[in-house]
Amino acid sequence: MREETIQLDHGSGGRAMHALVERVFARAFANDFLQELNDSAILPPASGRLAMTTDSYVVDPIVFPGGDIGSLAVHGTVNDLAVSGARPLYLTAGFVLEEGLPMAVLDRIVSSMAEAAREASVLIVAGDTKVVPRGKADKIFINTAGIGVVRDDVRLGGGNARPGDVVLINGTIGDHGMAVLCRREGIAMESEILSDSASLNHLIEAMLGAFPGIHVLRDPTRGGVATTLNEIACQSGVGIRLHEEALPVREDVAGVCELLGLDPLYVANEGKVLAVVPAESADVVLEAMRRSPRGRDACRIGEVVAEEPGRVFLRTRIGGHRLLDMLRGEQLPRIC
Amino acid sequence: MREETIQLDHGSGGRAMHALVERVFARAFANDFLQELNDSAILPPASGRLAMTTDSYVVDPIVFPGGDIGSLAVHGTVNDLAVSGARPLYLTAGFVLEEGLPMAVLDRIVSSMAEAAREASVLIVAGDTKVVPRGKADKIFINTAGIGVVRDDVRLGGGNARPGDVVLINGTIGDHGMAVLCRREGIAMESEILSDSASLNHLIEAMLGAFPGIHVLRDPTRGGVATTLNEIACQSGVGIRLHEEALPVREDVAGVCELLGLDPLYVANEGKVLAVVPAESADVVLEAMRRSPRGRDACRIGEVVAEEPGRVFLRTRIGGHRLLDMLRGEQLPRIC
Ligand SMILES: Nc1ncnc2c1ncn2[C@@H]1O[C@H](COP(=O)(O)OP(=O)(O)OP(=O)(O)O)[C@@H](O)[C@H]1O
Ligand SMILES: Nc1ncnc2c1ncn2[C@@H]1O[C@H](COP(=O)(O)OP(=O)(O)OP(=O)(O)O)[C@@H](O)[C@H]1O
Ligand SMILES: [Mg+2]
Ligand SMILES: [Mg+2]
Ligand SMILES: [Mg+2]
Ligand SMILES: [Mg+2]
Ligand SMILES: [Mg+2]
Ligand SMILES: [Mg+2]
Numbered sequence: 001m002r003e004e005t006i007q008l009d010h011g012s013g014g015r016a017m018h019a020l021v022e023r024v025f026a027r028a029f030a031n032d033f034l035q036e037l038n039d040s041a042i043l044p045p046a047s048g049r050l051a052m053t054t055d056s057y058v059v060d061p062i063v064f065p066g067g068d069i070g071s072l073a074v075h076g077t078v079n080d081l082a083v084s085g086a087r088p089l090y091l092t093a094g095f096v097l098e099e100g101l102p103m104a105v106l107d108r109i110v111s112s113m114a115e116a117a118r119e120a121s122v123l124i125v126a127g128d129t130k131v132v133p134r135g136k137a138d139k140i141f142i143n144t145a146g147i148g149v150v151r152d153d154v155r156l157g158g159g160n161a162r163p164g165d166v167v168l169i170n171g172t173i174g175d176h177g178m179a180v181l182c183r184r185e186g187i188a189m190e191s192e193i194l195s196d197s198a199s200l201n202h203l204i205e206a207m208l209g210a211f212p213g214i215h216v217l218r219d220p221t222r223g224g225v226a227t228t229l230n231e232i233a234c235q236s237g238v239g240i241r242l243h244e245e246a247l248p249v250r251e252d253v254a255g256v257c258e259l260l261g262l263d264p265l266y267v268a269n270e271g272k273v274l275a276v277v278p279a280e281s282a283d284v285v286l287e288a289m290r291r292s293p294r295g296r297d298a299c300r301i302g303e304v305v306a307e308e309p310g311r312v313f314l315r316t317r318i319g320g321h322r323l324l325d326m327l328r329g330e331q332l333p334r335i336c
Numbered sequence: 337m338r339e340e341t342i343q344l345d346h347g348s349g350g351r352a353m354h355a356l357v358e359r360v361f362a363r364a365f366a367n368d369f370l371q372e373l374n375d376s377a378i379l380p381p382a383s384g385r386l387a388m389t390t391d392s393y394v395v396d397p398i399v400f401p402g403g404d405i406g407s408l409a410v411h412g413t414v415n416d417l418a419v420s421g422a423r424p425l426y427l428t429a430g431f432v433l434e435e436g437l438p439m440a441v442l443d444r445i446v447s448s449m450a451e452a453a454r455e456a457s458v459l460i461v462a463g464d465t466k467v468v469p470r471g472k473a474d475k476i477f478i479n480t481a482g483i484g485v486v487r488d489d490v491r492l493g494g495g496n497a498r499p500g501d502v503v504l505i506n507g508t509i510g511d512h513g514m515a516v517l518c519r520r521e522g523i524a525m526e527s528e529i530l531s532d533s534a535s536l537n538h539l540i541e542a543m544l545g546a547f548p549g550i551h552v553l554r555d556p557t558r559g560g561v562a563t564t565l566n567e568i569a570c571q572s573g574v575g576i577r578l579h580e581e582a583l584p585v586r587e588d589v590a591g592v593c594e595l596l597g598l599d600p601l602y603v604a605n606e607g608k609v610l611a612v613v614p615a616e617s618a619d620v621v622l623e624a625m626r627r628s629p630r631g632r633d634a635c636r637i638g639e640v641v642a643e644e645p646g647r648v649f650l651r652t653r654i655g656g657h658r659l660l661d662m663l664r665g666e667q668l669p670r671i672c
Contacts (some may be wrong), residue, residue, distance in 0.1 A: 007666075013558020013604070014663025018567075037571075038494055039554060040389035040420035042486060046382070053376035054428035055464045056475075062621030084376035092390035094479040096432070128391045129480075132670060136474040143430040143464075145390055150378060158374055163625075218375060220351020231354075235373075266351070296669055327350025330343075335470060 006101040011131025024107060025093075025127055028114040033090070035126040041125035043090060045159040046149050051086035053077060054145035060334040062109065062139055064183045065196030066175075067140055067270075070109035072336060074124075075270055076115035076221065078145040083217040083273055085208065086148030088120060094143040101139055103135045108138065120199035122146070148335045153212040158235035160215040161276045163306040167240065168275040168282065170203060170289055171196065172248045172296035173225050174264030176271070177335050178256050193252055196271035203294040204273060210288035216276035219269070221265075222335060223327040226265040228274060229312045240312045242324070243332040244301035250260040265314075266327050268335045276304060342437040347467025360443060361429075363461055364450040368424070369461040377461035379426060380405035382485050387422035389413060390481035396670040397476055398445065400519045402511075402531030403606075405478055406445035408672060410452035410460075411535050411606055415482040418537040419553040419609055421492045421544065422484030424456060430464040430479040437475055445476065456535035458482070485514065489548040493604050494571035496551040497612045499642040503576065504538060504611040504618065506625050507532065507559050507585045507633035510600030512607070513538060513671050514592050529588055532607035539630040540609060546624035549556045552612035555605070557672060559663040562601040565638075565648045566662040578660070589626055601650075604671045 008015040026034055033041040055076045062069040074091065081088040093113065097106070117124050179195040181187070200219070208214060216236070220228035225242075233240045242265075249257075249264045257264050271294065277285050282300060289295030312324040345352040362370055369377040391412045397411045397478075398405040410427065417424040429449065433442070453460050500638060515531040517523070536555070552572070556564035578601075585593075585600045592601050607630065613621050618636060625631030648660040 008669050009664070009666040011669070012663055012666040014563050014665070014667075017558075017665070018662065026390060036493065037555075037567075038492075039416040040387035040422060040482075040484075042420060043386040044389060045384055046386060050379040050382060050483075051376035052379055052426055052428060052464045054430045054479070054482065055518075056430035056432050056466050058432055058466045058468050080375040084378060086376060090388055092388060094390045094392035094430075094481070096392050096477055097393055125500035126389045130392050130394045130670075131666075132394050132474065135471070136396075136670075137477070138468065138472040141432055141473070141477065143390070143392060143481075145428045145430070145462075145479075146388075148376075148378075148386065148485060156374075158371065159372075162509060162660045170388075176659055189670075198380075221349075222353075224349075229348050231373075265421075266350075293527060325351075326343075326354070327348055328345070328352070329350070330345040330348045331350075333344050333347070334466075334472075 001323045004103055006097045006099060006131055007011055008099055008131050010215045011129055017129055021129060028110045029124040031123045033123060048152060049150040051081050051084040051148045051150050053080040056139050056141060056143040057335050057336060058334050059180060061183055064180045064195055066179050066198035067139060068112050069107055070113035071116040072145045072197050072270060073142040074113050075179055075197050077146040078120045078122060078199040078201055079219045081146050081148040082204040083219050086150045087156035088122045088146055088148040088201050090125045091122050091144050091146045093125045094126050094139050096141040097131045098139050104245045105175045108196045113309060120201055127307045151208060154208055156217055158232050161232050161236035161238050161304045163238055163304050164279055165215055165276045165304040166279050166300055167302040168298060169297040169301050170273050171256040174249060174253045174267035176269050177267035177332055178253045180335050181332055189302055196269055198271035198294055199275050200294055206288045207285055211281045211285050212273055214277050216281055218274050220272055220274055221270060222268050224266040224268060226312060226324040227327045231311050234310045236334055237309045239305040239308035240302060241305055242314045244314055244316045246301045248297055248299055265324060266331055340439055342433045342435060342467055344435055344467050347465055354571055357465060363640050364446045365460040368631045371461060381463040385486040387420040387486050389416040392479040392491045392671050393672060394477050395516060395672050397515060397519055400516045400531055402515055403527045403533035404448050406449035407452040408533050409478040409480045410449050410604060411533050412493045413482040414456045414458060414535040414537055415555045417482050418540040419555050421450055421490035422486045423485040424458045424482055424537050426461045426490060427458050427480050427482045428462045429460050432473050432477040433467045434475050435467055435470045436611060441649055448560060448585055456537055465553050487544060492553055492570050494552055497568050497572035497574050497640045499574055499640050500615055501551055501612045501640040502615050502618045502636055503599045503638040504622060504634060505637050506631040508586045509605055510585060510589045510603035512605050513603035514589045514672050525588055528662045532605055534607035534630055536609050536630055539628040542624045543621055547621050547672055550611055550613050554610050556608055556610055557606060558604050560602040562605055562648060562660040563663045569648050570646045573645045575641040575644035578642055578650045580650055582637045584633055584635055603666055629656055639661045
């Protein structure tokens with residue numbers, strides 16, 4: 001009979017763990033590299049520069065409107081590779097499970113990871129399974145690491161923004177953070193806010209295909225758009241000016257944010273990309289974005305300036321200027 | 337003034353996190369790839385097949401005789417690459433920190449990782465930092481993933497053991513598991529048992545240099561030597577016979593194991609490698625092992641047989657045969 005919850009011996013390295021790996025993980029992630037179940041996956045030679053990244057995921061709740069910790073763990077790592085100009089190829093997945101986690105929950109999360117990996121055309125080639133006693137972790141934490149091959153023709157980096165460049169985004173901001181928060185706090189809405197959690201590699205391929213000379217790409221995850229633009233402003237030694245009336249925010253997201261005293265500019269996204277591009281190429285990049293399913297609502301939100309290097313400003317609707325510092329304090333813990 | 341413990345905002349993605357990453361992690365791991373602090377590290381092209389692996393580390397206690405969770409997280413992943421015939425090159429490090437973790441403890445663990453990485457000649461090129469509220473994780477969990485380039489001339493794999501091959505090991509068994517257990521349970525010994533936690537890539541390079549045709553290499557971590565040999569016996573469809581009198585076990589390890597009803601053959605190692613080699617090459621490999629600092633006590637412990645495919649047997653001192661199944665149940669939770 002099938003056990004119904006995760007037990008300590010599922011992390012023992014012995015028979016129960018091997019059975020779990022074969023029955024749950026290897027079956028869902030099914031590919032020739034993982035299937036060998038050796039100490040490392042052996043992968044074919046890759047030509048070109050490599051990109052390598054990692055993120056751990058501790059989101060609470062583990063299932064939220066629009067996604068779950070499994071799909072999120074694939075999207076987030078795929079996106080960190082994609083915004084680096086890489087074609088994401090291979091992921092690893094490390095699981096820390098809490099004793100007592102229902103097997104049905106694990107199954108769901110693993111299927112969702114497998115589905116997200118298929119959608120992004122990446123393979124999960126190696127994994128690890130640890131189990132800690134009840135109360136020593138919270139249900140499930142997942143780490144993914146990823147590698148990809150960097151396009152030869154791109155030179156992306158947070159330090160490449162130049163005065164005169166414009167700032168583009170592929171859609172509304174704050175959706176992921178507010179979807180997770182509303183579910184966690186039991187805030188009921190007329191129509192539920194959905195996370196934007198999604199892989200952006202196909203969108204980004206289209207953008208770089210349209211104009212390989214994009215200066216910066218970055219996914220505004222924890223800390224939101226304001227914090228990510230602060231990173232870019234610092235790394236590039238430039239100022240960045242946003243236009244309040246140009247910022248795409250869903251009405252319901254704006255509503256809940258106001259209610260809770262949050263600013264959508266500081267709320268995490270998991271399916272958004274910021275692009276800093278030379279002004280003369282902005283339209284060609286925007287058009288490419290809008291032709292892609294994840295970029296339909298793409299728009300211009302601001303520009304890079306020489307003044308106030310290292311700082312980000314918001315030009316408000318009434319024409320004022322507000323400094324947008326990096327996020328201070330912990331606005332929303334365990335959001336990804 | 338320097339904060340004394342980890343706070344939720346160290347995982348916010350905002351200012352506090354950036355300061356922590358720069359002051360603690362990037363400073364200790366110091367290398368040009370990490371230093372860019374972009375979404376992914378961009379690495380030079382690597383020629384040849386790639387090996388890729390991951391492990392999460394949840395060991396309790398986080399500091400134990402002979403090591404800590406930081407050095408362990410480097411050794412373990414380096415070893416999974418090395419036993420795959422790869423030269424380990426780059427690691428990622430994902431941290432899940434519990435709110436309240438003393439900064440001094442984090443500093444110590446991070447220095448220890450940095451030192452282990454230097455010793456193994458690998459670079460930690462990307463990382464991630466999440467913080468969960470008090471009680472939602474236990475102090476610190478670390479995931480490392482790693483990539484390396486596989487030697488052209490090797491064809492290693494758990495499925496390559498052949499009848500007639502001999503089984504070698506580079507030293508005593510059960511040290512890591514018993515070191516962690518004794519510290520955790522407060523078992524006092526005359527002289528403390530030290531973990532064998534160590535990177536084996538230099539040893540393994542010497543072994544493959546002496547004889548590239550080694551059939552199988554594997555590190556007997558969780559589940560111990562008996563479980564790892566069961567994996568090999570299954571994957572290769574062969575039997576494996578061990579000789580009790582040939583098994584190297586420290587006297588104090590044997591003593592505590594007997595006291596607690598444990599079998600050192602099932603206790604985790606973190607600085608040991610099992611090698612399955614054609615009989616005629618055993619001596620040349622053994623000699624290479626013994627010339628290397630991590631292989632001084634290398635010896636032959638058994639052989640591969642055609643009978644009883646998929647099973648491992650122990651030939652006891654008095655000439656009997658005992659079946660050594662894979663580990664069943666959880667002998668020692670949170671050992672790595
Ligand atoms: N959750 C998982 N998803 C996918 N593959 C997994 C998972 N857990 C383990 N594996 C795979 O199963 C095989 C055995 O994993 P295991 O963790 O036992 O190996 P190891 O890292 O060599 O041992 P240890 O973790 O004790 O150091 C590996 O090929 C690994 O990639
Ligand atoms: N513990 C750490 N050790 C080493 N480097 C780290 C660590 N934490 C973060 N970094 C590095 O700092 C930079 C920023 O990390 P961060 O996690 O904010 O990026 P991200 O993954 O793009 O964002 P998010 O985690 O919100 O998705 C990256 O270059 C990352 O490699
Ligand atoms: Mg291993
Ligand atoms: Mg990320
Ligand atoms: Mg493992
Ligand atoms: Mg990112
Ligand atoms: Mg391992
Ligand atoms: Mg990160």
